[in-house]
Amino acid sequence: MTENSSTNGKRIGLFATCLVNTMRPRVGFASxxxxxxxxxxVSVPGDQTCCGQPNYNSGDRExxxxxxxxxxDQFKDFDYVVVPSGSCAxxxxxxxxxxxDDTDPEKADIDAIAARTFELVSFLTDMAGLTxxxxxxxxxxxxxxxxxGLRELKIKQQxxxxxxxxxxxxxxxxxxxxxxxxxxxxxxxKYPDVSGEMVRKKSDEILKTDADAIVTGDVGCxxxxxxxxxxxxxxxxxxHVAEVLAGLDKEDAS
Amino acid sequence: xxxxxKDFDEKARAAIADDQLQMGLFVFGKIFPLMRDAKAAELxxxxxxxxxxxxxxxxxxxxLGTYLDAFEARAEEAGGRIHWARTAEEANSIVERLCExxxxxxxxxxxSMVTEELELNDxxxxxxxxxxxxxxxxxxxxxxxxxxxxxxxPALHLNAGQVSxxxxxxxxxxxxxxxxxxxxxxxxxxxxxxxxxxxxADVGITGANFLVAETGQIVLVTNEGNADLTATLPKRHIVxxxxxxxVPTLDDLSVFLRILARSATxxxxxxxxxxxxxxxxARDADGPEQFDIVLVDNGRTDMLGTPVxxxxxxxxxxACLNSCPVFSxxxxxxxxxxxxxxxxxxxxxxxxxxxxxxxxxxxxxxxxKCEEVCPVRIPLPSMMRHWREKEFEAHLTPSGQRWGLGxxxxxxxxxxxxxxxxxxxxxxxxxxxxxxxxxxLATWLPFIGQGWTQSRDLAVPQEPTFLSQYKExxxx
Numbered sequence: 001m002t003e004n005s006s007t008n009g010k011r012i013g014l015f016a017t018c019l020v021n022t023m024r025p026r027v028g029f030a031s032x033x034x035x036x037x038x039x040x041x042v043s044v045p046g047d048q049t050c051c052g053q054p055n056y057n058s059g060d061r062e063x064x065x066x067x068x069x070x071x072x073d074q075f076k077d078f079d080y081v082v083v084p085s086g087s088c089a090x091x092x093x094x095x096x097x098x099x100x101d102d103t104d105p106e107k108a109d110i111d112a113i114a115a116r117t118f119e120l121v122s123f124l125t126d127m128a129g130l131t132x133x134x135x136x137x138x139x140x141x142x143x144x145x146x147x148x149g150l151r152e153l154k155i156k157q158q159x160x161x162x163x164x165x166x167x168x169x170x171x172x173x174x175x176x177x178x179x180x181x182x183x184x185x186x187x188x189x190k191y192p193d194v195s196g197e198m199v200r201k202k203s204d205e206i207l208k209t210d211a212d213a214i215v216t217g218d219v220g221c222x223x224x225x226x227x228x229x230x231x232x233x234x235x236x237x238x239x240h241v242a243e244v245l246a247g248l249d250k251e252d253a254s
Numbered sequence: 255x256x257x258x259x260k261d262f263d264e265k266a267r268a269a270i271a272d273d274q275l276q277m278g279l280f281v282f283g284k285i286f287p288l289m290r291d292a293k294a295a296e297l298x299x300x301x302x303x304x305x306x307x308x309x310x311x312x313x314x315x316x317x318l319g320t321y322l323d324a325f326e327a328r329a330e331e332a333g334g335r336i337h338w339a340r341t342a343e344e345a346n347s348i349v350e351r352l353c354e355x356x357x358x359x360x361x362x363x364x365x366s367m368v369t370e371e372l373e374l375n376d377x378x379x380x381x382x383x384x385x386x387x388x389x390x391x392x393x394x395x396x397x398x399x400x401x402x403x404x405x406x407x408p409a410l411h412l413n414a415g416q417v418s419x420x421x422x423x424x425x426x427x428x429x430x431x432x433x434x435x436x437x438x439x440x441x442x443x444x445x446x447x448x449x450x451x452x453x454x455a456d457v458g459i460t461g462a463n464f465l466v467a468e469t470g471q472i473v474l475v476t477n478e479g480n481a482d483l484t485a486t487l488p489k490r491h492i493v494x495x496x497x498x499x500x501v502p503t504l505d506d507l508s509v510f511l512r513i514l515a516r517s518a519t520x521x522x523x524x525x526x527x528x529x530x531x532x533x534x535x536a537r538d539a540d541g542p543e544q545f546d547i548v549l550v551d552n553g554r555t556d557m558l559g560t561p562v563x564x565x566x567x568x569x570x571x572x573a574c575l576n577s578c579p580v581f582s583x584x585x586x587x588x589x590x591x592x593x594x595x596x597x598x599x600x601x602x603x604x605x606x607x608x609x610x611x612x613x614x615x616x617x618x619x620x621x622x623k624c625e626e627v628c629p630v631r632i633p634l635p636s637m638m639r640h641w642r643e644k645e646f647e648a649h650l651t652p653s654g655q656r657w658g659l660g661x662x663x664x665x666x667x668x669x670x671x672x673x674x675x676x677x678x679x680x681x682x683x684x685x686x687x688x689x690x691x692x693x694x695l696a697t698w699l700p701f702i703g704q705g706w707t708q709s710r711d712l713a714v715p716q717e718p719t720f721l722s723q724y725k726e727x728x729x730x
Binding site for chain 2: 020024028032047049052054055061067151180190196199238
């Protein structure tokens, strides 16, 4: 991007995640907008790939280490790395340091980069000090606390604070907002029956709120709930929190 | 330990289709966690107690031999006898010999998951003994020839009607010909039938929740009172328990007593907490004439010094089961192992084998709720991941999955090909997607994606990947 006089001089590398890249590109653009509006200079390194979670959680530790190494290559020169996903951010922030021993040559780099890596909404609130978002939105939403963000990164209040600051937007809390939706990475395809039942229960809770949209911070969980609701013939919309915060939810669902 | 976790998927499907079971799971999966959270919130020091409990157990595991030796010495001073069993076979033969010594015929049992692990009942019944479980839930599933549903509530999956049928059939021979449906009357009937067994038993076998090194006492934490009858009425009391149950002192014990019932059932404390040491003394009104403790290893020392060592902190409260969204969807019997849910997913591969239990550490969405509630702060998801790594190293991971992961890792090292592949995937998805409900949806996916479209559609974007659009110059 071009240098912008409104930037605070801090450079962010945006890690878009595989699912944002492929399934929900608009979340990437929403993230760019939110971070730039907050005064940062943002770039998207072109050779980024995956954080390595599928391999890590399937027991393929060696490949997960390779993914971590390429993450270092792509992001080592930035002041911060921001990720619009609780689980991919937690992979880098919490799990990468566990993949390397003190004797590994990458250890110092990985620890340093993990410390500079943040999930998008928690970065906006906790690091950028944002407490409200300009905008108008008459939608009623219910927020699902995606597991990794909630439990590994302690993201609970941050998205609610920003969402509820939008003029006209109402949050209707569902029961069991903190209960897993059944996505769980490869879990959803390895245990389709169990996962399907979990997301069915989740859908029930979403529908009980009568909200116009389900909002969450992870595209995986988002697609899971959106897909289950669609299969049931429900018209409930589904958004990543970044889309709503950036005001992109009013455009046609892509 | 007999493990049938290979049938996990099949049993899960059956469990999901079982409305009666689902109703039970719904109630229990909601109520226990709510009560646990309420009790934890009432106690400002609850989180601190969890830290203390973790630290006490860490110290115990670092000095296990020392504490076990101290326990043995104190227990023997009190007149008890200690027996060490390295394997399940050894433990079962020791118990059999102890029963033989007193010419036993009738054995009553209470409160011992470890004997389920050892399959002690089958062993004793094979040798001609009559063995009756006296915990109500255990008794019911024994009559039904089932495995426990839950480590704290073994018959939680059954309703009164099912128990009524079971009792009607089983109690005919005890002269009870009337079919009882009322829950209170069912409990009363079990009590009447079991009372005769209590009176006639030659040996009582119990487990132990804790072993206190300082005093040589075993501790039983119960709600029904039957464990105390089992421990005191027969002339010989045999305690069968795992070596990891040790706590150093009575003060330490109090820490665990404050978190156990709260974590398990949301009670401030259980109805009974009993400490036993040695056989009856000359002036005691009651108690067994002989007191024997079988300390079972059965794979536990092999866990020391490994990444699953921390699992030995487990106090069998079942909080991880109660709060696990997978457990509360499929129920305990789906796991095909005595220990189910998240704790079972770590214990079972350790005690049986990684290959026989491969389904279990994978049957988790890694939501982390189990770790959040574990009173001794066991990092359960990390340990499940450890077993997944062992499976991967041993090439036990299904070959299709292995191939897919290998491909993915290779793409990770070749960013331009990763971009090409994700672009291609997007194009493919757009081709098979259809418009519905104002979205473009894929209703069928090939390969592993079939698991996805079994119960949900996939919303497909109608635009190129984020990285390619960004490369083309789009910024917002």
